[in-house]
Amino acid sequence: MKNTKYLMQYFKTLLTVSFLLSIQVIRAQVTIVPLPKSVKTTTESFKLKPDTKIYYQSGLHQEAELLAAALSPATGYDFTIKEASAAPSGIFLQKARLGEQNREAYELEVNKSLVSIKGNTGSGLFYGIQSLLQLLPPAVYSRERQKNVAWQIPGVKISDSPEYPWRGMMLDVGRYFFSTEYVKRFIDMMAMYKMNTLHFHLTDDNGWRIEIKKYPKLTEVGAWRGKNEKRNGGYYTQDDIRDIVAYAAARNVEVIPEIEMPAHAMAAIAAYPHLGCTGQQFEVPDNQYISKEIFCAGKHSTFDFLQDVLTEVFGLFPSHYIHIGGDEANYERWKSCPDCQNLKKELNLKNESELQVYMNRRIQAFTKKYNRTIVGWDEIIEDGLKEKAVGMVWHNPDKALKAVEMGHDVVFSLTKFLYFDMAENAIPGEVQMANWVGLVPMEKTYQLNLMPAGIEAKHKNQVLGASATIWSDQFNHGTLLREFVPLNENRSEKYSDYMTLPRLSALAEVVWTAKSKQDWADFQKRMSGHYARYQHAGYGFRLPQPVLANSVKTNDGYQVTLKNVVDNAEIRYTVDGTYPNPYSQIYTGPFSVKSLNDFKAIIVLNRSQYSLPLFVPDENEKFKKYGTLAGKWTPETVTGKNFNPLTLDLTGKIDASGSYKITFLYTTGGTKLEIKSVELYKNGQKVAEDVHDGAAGGEHTGNVYQFKVPQFETGAKYEIKAMVRGDIDNNSSGAVMIKKD
Numbered sequence: 001m002k003n004t005k006y007l008m009q010y011f012k013t014l015l016t017v018s019f020l021l022s023i024q025v026i027r028a029q030v031t032i033v034p035l036p037k038s039v040k041t042t043t044e045s046f047k048l049k050p051d052t053k054i055y056y057q058s059g060l061h062q063e064a065e066l067l068a069a070a071l072s073p074a075t076g077y078d079f080t081i082k083e084a085s086a087a088p089s090g091i092f093l094q095k096a097r098l099g100e101q102n103r104e105a106y107e108l109e110v111n112k113s114l115v116s117i118k119g120n121t122g123s124g125l126f127y128g129i130q131s132l133l134q135l136l137p138p139a140v141y142s143r144e145r146q147k148n149v150a151w152q153i154p155g156v157k158i159s160d161s162p163e164y165p166w167r168g169m170m171l172d173v174g175r176y177f178f179s180t181e182y183v184k185r186f187i188d189m190m191a192m193y194k195m196n197t198l199h200f201h202l203t204d205d206n207g208w209r210i211e212i213k214k215y216p217k218l219t220e221v222g223a224w225r226g227k228n229e230k231r232n233g234g235y236y237t238q239d240d241i242r243d244i245v246a247y248a249a250a251r252n253v254e255v256i257p258e259i260e261m262p263a264h265a266m267a268a269i270a271a272y273p274h275l276g277c278t279g280q281q282f283e284v285p286d287n288q289y290i291s292k293e294i295f296c297a298g299k300h301s302t303f304d305f306l307q308d309v310l311t312e313v314f315g316l317f318p319s320h321y322i323h324i325g326g327d328e329a330n331y332e333r334w335k336s337c338p339d340c341q342n343l344k345k346e347l348n349l350k351n352e353s354e355l356q357v358y359m360n361r362r363i364q365a366f367t368k369k370y371n372r373t374i375v376g377w378d379e380i381i382e383d384g385l386k387e388k389a390v391g392m393v394w395h396n397p398d399k400a401l402k403a404v405e406m407g408h409d410v411v412f413s414l415t416k417f418l419y420f421d422m423a424e425n426a427i428p429g430e431v432q433m434a435n436w437v438g439l440v441p442m443e444k445t446y447q448l449n450l451m452p453a454g455i456e457a458k459h460k461n462q463v464l465g466a467s468a469t470i471w472s473d474q475f476n477h478g479t480l481l482r483e484f485v486p487l488n489e490n491r492s493e494k495y496s497d498y499m500t501l502p503r504l505s506a507l508a509e510v511v512w513t514a515k516s517k518q519d520w521a522d523f524q525k526r527m528s529g530h531y532a533r534y535q536h537a538g539y540g541f542r543l544p545q546p547v548l549a550n551s552v553k554t555n556d557g558y559q560v561t562l563k564n565v566v567d568n569a570e571i572r573y574t575v576d577g578t579y580p581n582p583y584s585q586i587y588t589g590p591f592s593v594k595s596l597n598d599f600k601a602i603i604v605l606n607r608s609q610y611s612l613p614l615f616v617p618d619e620n621e622k623f624k625k626y627g628t629l630a631g632k633w634t635p636e637t638v639t640g641k642n643f644n645p646l647t648l649d650l651t652g653k654i655d656a657s658g659s660y661k662i663t664f665l666y667t668t669g670g671t672k673l674e675i676k677s678v679e680l681y682k683n684g685q686k687v688a689e690d691v692h693d694g695a696a697g698g699e700h701t702g703n704v705y706q707f708k709v710p711q712f713e714t715g716a717k718y719e720i721k722a723m724v725r726g727d728i729d730n731n732s733s734g735a736v737m738i739k740k741d
């Protein structure tokens with residue numbers, strides 16, 4: 001008895017010691033995201049103390065203040081900040097001419113007495129500070145004093161600079177008005193990951209968000225929509241804008257305003273009806289749809305208005321770029337507008353698309369006088385712009401190739417990698433989001449290639465970078481995510497956080513780190529400690545599910561091994577079909593189940609923050625109501641850009657004459673499967689068909705095909721040939737089910 005007790009005590013001590021050791025090891029690892037160019041670690045470390053001083057060279061006062069403001073709340077230390085030309089100890093911020101010319105480059109060196117950060121400019125220096133924060137324990141991001149934390153910084157020598165100059169996020173404040181306070185927090189999230197460009201989507205059908213002194217109705221009328229409890233909106237005064245621009249600039253973020261034209265302009269047209277083709281009075285729409293009402297291209301007054309607006313915008317935003325939208329213009333009104341048609345005739349234009357080109361050129365000529373370069377969605381690149389512009393490529397990489405060949409620069413904003421308003425996963429319980437692109441998991445974002453074949457060789461320097469989108473059309477006015485006004489719970493802000501983090505970190509590494517150094521497994525490992533950082537910073541985020549590391553077939557089922565991808569978190573799981581919660585059984589090692597469908601596991605960071613479950617869905621079970629499995633499609637079986645046949649053998653599954661239904665059901669992948677027709681063959685002869693357009697994705701449309709088997713013949717070979725293709729890309733998988741009526 002005594003011996004056992006002694007032994008238990010011994011093991012407990014051993015466990016505690018190894019636990020502490022493992023913490024030491026984690027601390028010494030450098031887990032900076034995005035991965036720096038060069039990191040060398042030493043065995044030394046620097047400890048922040050109440051009397052640690054922050055020295056800065058002339059011109060870096062703002063950066064020193066920001067560093068102190070970042071470190072003080074959590075440490076509780078009131079750091080002394082002091083200008084100095086040299087410093088033997090403490091933290092020293094220096095402007096230096098680094099070997100690396102890039103204005104955003106920095107060097108960070110930590111030894112036991114000195115933390116030295118050097119940058120060519122304040123921008124680089126700010127990034128050295130961001131890396132320093134990531135070397136400190138996660139609690140440093142807290143805005144409240146954290147006790148019992150050793151503020152230890154591992155000894156390192158880091159040299160770093162970005163691969164791309166445009167590292168962006170777009171925030172759609174048009175569809176949902178985010179407060180100035182939220183915009184600043186969004187900038188903080190960006191800055192943490194060295195993102196430097198905020199594309200500010202200020203105008204859309206559902207709201208005009210920027211005060212324009214010459215046109216007060218833009219915000220008096222255009223910033224508000226809906227009735228009674230649905231009424232909502234808001235706008236930034238010019239002082240608010242100046243405040244946001246300055247806040248961003250201090251964090252090396254340039255704000256690029258977007259004023260949409262000619263479409264997505266309903267809010268402006270509702271405020272000033274003469275801006276539309278018909279002059280009709282509209283209300284600001286409470287719902288998102290592609291409106292037919294667009295700015296009239298045929299009236300001089302439209303250009304007077306746009307130029308007046310841009311003049312005020314240029315006065316507020318120092319950015320070299322101005323985004324003019326240009327996407328999704330429906331030309332129906334232009335086609336029947338006498339002014340638009342007269343202009344078209346006068347200019348000898350072939351079609352309305354050329355009228356939009358005319359508009360783009362005219363606006364471009366105007367912006368040039370202010371030394372600004374226009375940016376537009378890839379629609380503006382379709383036809384010849386006279387001067388160089390920037391195409392924001394959202395449709396597909398072919399558009400980027402076209403743009404660079406025409407001499408323009410490009411920023412990638414591809415839907416299936418960078419539309420963060422799409423859900424990451426289709427797990428039951430996932431937050432409802434837009435789904436027209438399919439899913440955009442973090443790993444997909446990480447795989448984005450900014451140098452597709454054709455661009456790399458000749459047009460490398462024309463790829464400026466990439467920008468992800470937080471569209472808010474599903475918020476507030478949408479059917480999915482409508483805000484409940486009486487609850488006033490900042491639901492939309494929470495959604496926005498959840499959509500942004502952690503995917504923003506994946507994009508950051510895509511645009512900052514050399515492609516050759518990007519490694520998903522290593523990235524995941526470095527990310528494991530970042531969730532705690534978000535938690536401390538008060539950012540909402542999506543916690544990843546556990547990973548199924550291995551499943552081994554045994555005599556009576558499977559042995560399951562799970563992997564945790566979040567530091568200082570637990571895996572909890574169930575094997576009885578129930579949904580796990582933070583009090584379910586804790587995972588300590590491989591366990592056995594009869595069927596892989598039997599377990600569900602979550603990652604628990606704390607009692608209130610846990611992931612959706614990892615589980616292996618039983619597809620046959622899930623799809624049972626659609627009949628039996630006829631076959632599957634995968635990225636390997638759907639090939640080419642055009643519709644190609646997917647052939648499935650149905651011999652044995654068709655077993656009588658009569659009517660059958662074939663249903664296409666998507667399971668995974670970034671984009672949907674498009675279907676044109678399904679033909680039935682008996683011994684190689686076509687005997688029936690159903691031709692109609694269908695699609696199977698996160699949402700299905702016309703995905704059921706029906707035909708009659710005229711005369712069943714035993715022993716005959718039955719096959720279906722479905723003409724299918726991937727929408728944008730062939731990357732989805734799914735099941736094809738067959739059911740006899």
Ligand code: ACM
Binds near residue numbers: 327394
């Ligand atoms: C867009 O998604 N309409 C650019």
Ligand code: ZN
Binds near residue numbers: 297298
């Ligand atoms: Zn018109």
